[in-house]
Amino acid sequence: MILEGRRVLVTGGAGFIGSNLIEKFLEQDNYITCLDNLSTGRMDNIFGFLDHPRFNFLKGDIRSLDDCRNAVHGSEIVLHQAALGSVPRSINDPITSNDVNVGGFLNMLVSSKRWWN
Numbered sequence: 001m002i003l004e005g006r007r008v009l010v011t012g013g014a015g016f017i018g019s020n021l022i023e024k025f026l027e028q029d030n031y032i033t034c035l036d037n038l039s040t041g042r043m044d045n046i047f048g049f050l051d052h053p054r055f056n057f058l059k060g061d062i063r064s065l066d067d068c069r070n071a072v073h074g075s076e077i078v079l080h081q082a083a084l085g086s087v088p089r090s091i092n093d094p095i096t097s098n099d100v101n102v103g104g105f106l107n108m109l110v111s112s113k114r115w116w117n
């Protein structure tokens with residue numbers, strides 16, 4: 001996908017998929033905000049972007065509607081990659097997996113819709 005000069009929010013940007021998206025979209029002259037709570041992601045994945053003038057890191061949690069609203073504010077495009085993977089994890093702790101993967105996703109949808117309306 002080619003985007004240029006757009007304001008892009010990447011949730012889960014400190015994770016595997018998100019950090020690779022950030023690298024690509026910074027190369028294409030976009031302005032990136034990354035929202036991540038670093039639960040499974042690593043600062044190492046975004047360390048190289050921290051000094052970049054078009055990169056902004058927000059440590060926050062998609063289970064918080066306020067964190068989602070704050071992150072979405074001003075964004076034109078949202079790439080929602082924040083999630084808790086692993087079937088064994090979801091069996092061991094289904095409440096947390098549901099809160100993040102279902103509730104957090106809903107928070108992102110509601111926040112994105114409110115920003116545009």
Ligand SMILES: NC(=O)c1ccc[n+]([C@@H]2O[C@H](COP(=O)([O-])OP(=O)(O)OC[C@H]3O[C@@H](n4cnc5c(N)ncnc54)[C@H](O)[C@@H]3O)[C@@H](O)[C@H]2O)c1
Binds near residue numbers: 083
């Ligand atoms: N890696 C793959 O090969 C692959 C393939 C297909 C689909 N996916 C999907 O892509 C998404 C990302 O996968 P990934 O491999 O990058 O996983 P990952 O664990 O590397 O990244 C997920 C990121 O989300 C963050 N996160 C988790 N809970 C959060 C919360 N409550 N608030 C904010 N941030 C939170 C983590 O800290 C992490 O940085 C997942 O939905 C996954 O199922 C991944």
